[in-house]
Amino acid sequence: MATTPAHALQFDAAPEASAFFFGNVLGQGSYAKVFHAQLKKSRLDFAVKVMDQSFIRKENKTAFVLTERKVMSRLSHPNIVKFYCSFRDHHSLYLVMELCRGGDLFGLISQEYQNQQEQGVSDAACSFELTQFYMAELINALEYMHSQHVIHRDIKPDNLLLSKHGHLKVTDFGTAKDQDGESSDVCQFCGTASYVSPEVLHDKPASRAADLWAVGCLIFQMFTGRAPFVGENDYLTFQVIINHSSDEFEFPSSVPETAQDLIRKLLVQEPDERIGAQQNEEGYAELKNHRFFEGIDWNTIVDQTPLYNPPKLDLPEPKLDGASENWTVAEYFSDDYSESTSDEFSSKRSRNSSSLQRNRPACIGYDEQIRFESTVKVRSKMFNRTRDLYLTDAPRLIVISAWSGRFKRELFLTPDTTVNEIDPHTFDVVTRSETIRITDSNNLAQQWARAILEAVSE
Structure with a gap:
């Protein structure tokens, strides 16, 4: 039997979170995460942007959210991500959008x-x-x-x-x-x-x-x-x-x-x-x-047929039921969602972290100098995680969740640490025990490499 393509779907009424299964986190910002989601009734896939209402109110982001919804609801163009509908619950605001499987x-x-x-x-x-x-x-x-x-x-x-x-x-x-x-x-x-x-x-x-x-x-x-x-x-x-x-x-x-x-x-x-x-x-x-x-x-x-044919993005089937008892996406904003099952989630509230206005992490003592910092993407298994990365004069690299502000890990650097620049944005930090791939979208791979090598040579 023929199925209706997602781009042609029209919601008769605004759904609820219980109408979806939620899967991998596709992206995140200062007050939102974008999930791969599947509509239970039709098994059609979507990207659902979920925003924490308490954080929005606290940080006075209401005007931005209202503008985003208003703008997306009136824009309709083949080269703009399609917006389907929005809804809310006690904790979160949801924007249901077209899922793009070709990367960026x-x-x-x-x-x-x-x-x-x-x-x-x-x-x-x-x-x-x-x-x-x-x-x-x-x-x-x-x-x-x-x-x-x-x-x-x-x-x-x-x-x-x-x-x-x-x-x-x-x-x-x-x-x-x-x-x-x-x-x-x-x-x-x-x-x-x-x-x-x-x-x-x-x-x-x-x-x-x-x-x-x-x-x-x-x-x-x-x-x-x-x-x-x-x-x-x-x-x-x-x-x-x-x-x-x-x-x-x-x-x-x-x-x-x-x-x-x-x-x-x-x-x-x-x-x-x-x-x-x-x-x-x-x-x-x-x-x-x-x-x-x-x-x-x-x-x-x-x-026209584009010159570039993206490799197929095989996303795991979403399994986290939006109808689960006590379930709200806001409470399960976990940085490790795509590596965990729903039973492993801890209830956490999100805190803001901006690449332009970043508070000094509590895990960095005031006797320790920050040499370089930026918001980056750190490779973790199959996925890139958005992190705030700090280089200190210890010397060590400290990785903080850009979403929750939680300490994730640290990497102590030694004189035999090397840095391999892959391209202007991406570099590998190589130690005796592991290699970490990091991407800085501001083209700072060279600056990171220089700062790290200077830190370990002093």
Whole structure:
């Protein structure tokens, strides 16, 4: 018997958590986790974003949550993750969304960069054809989004998912700006360090030009494997961005001339001067007619077969019953969920941890100096865990849950510790007893390697 595809499903009424089985954690932020979930009745798979109400109220995030739901409920585009419905219980808010099984653009760039490295090619990642296709799909999504008066404000590789067929899908509208609604955070900092536009750093309102700045960063990163603006910490990254001059910007040979021209026209300090930023139809027409996109059929691109065929993501079947007695997702926000059964969960409340505002962990004494810190992803069995990583002068690496703030582990470093850089984001820390793979999405692998090696040599 034929089954209804998830993307065509319409919920007649808002479901409850009891209607789902919950599985692996697919991603997490400061006040939410995204679970793989399966609807019991149809066995269709979804991504369900679950937000802790108590934390939202405590941290005054209500406006962000309401904006995210409002924005997603009115956006409908093939290159934007589909939103189905929302519901709530006593503890949590739930957003039911399309499940994308093709990974994300960050993973694709890392994979292509490593392939180039293995062939002896440095400072190179994706091909022209691959970059052109995905940037065209992103431009399509942004043109539609901006026509609906929505500014994303956090465009980056991690927020660009890939469907099982390889099409790009914009996700995570948690910091989006709805220009149709009243906004109390017009000039509030939003975004990720390496992709933030200069005007946002100068406390000016974010417009469509801020999203287009991020597109310029992404084009550069797809060709080279690294973000164009990187400092040893967020503050120094911001200084690089503020002092950037498009006329003096240098490119490695892996970036074609047509791409260089487009990047220069996007990474302009003055937002109104960026190509595509004009608040009329001519704006996007000029951008789409740039010679970098020559050969793109904008009307049929969403129906074309992508050049990249993602490997099939085999997720374990969700088994945690949302109808279980005393079950609430908020109480089971465990960092080790995908490695545990429901019986092994402990009831924990989540605490905020931000890569830009991080409290000193209690496990680090004040007689111990923090040498380097960042929010990273640490490989754990089959999954990458989001962690706050600290290097101290002990020397040791301390791993803290970025979600709960709980101490996870420590790794004492010795003079024979080595660091292997895999690509600009990823590195292995090798000790006598183990090897740990770490990914820093801000392209800080080299800085981490240098800091660790300096710490063990002193």
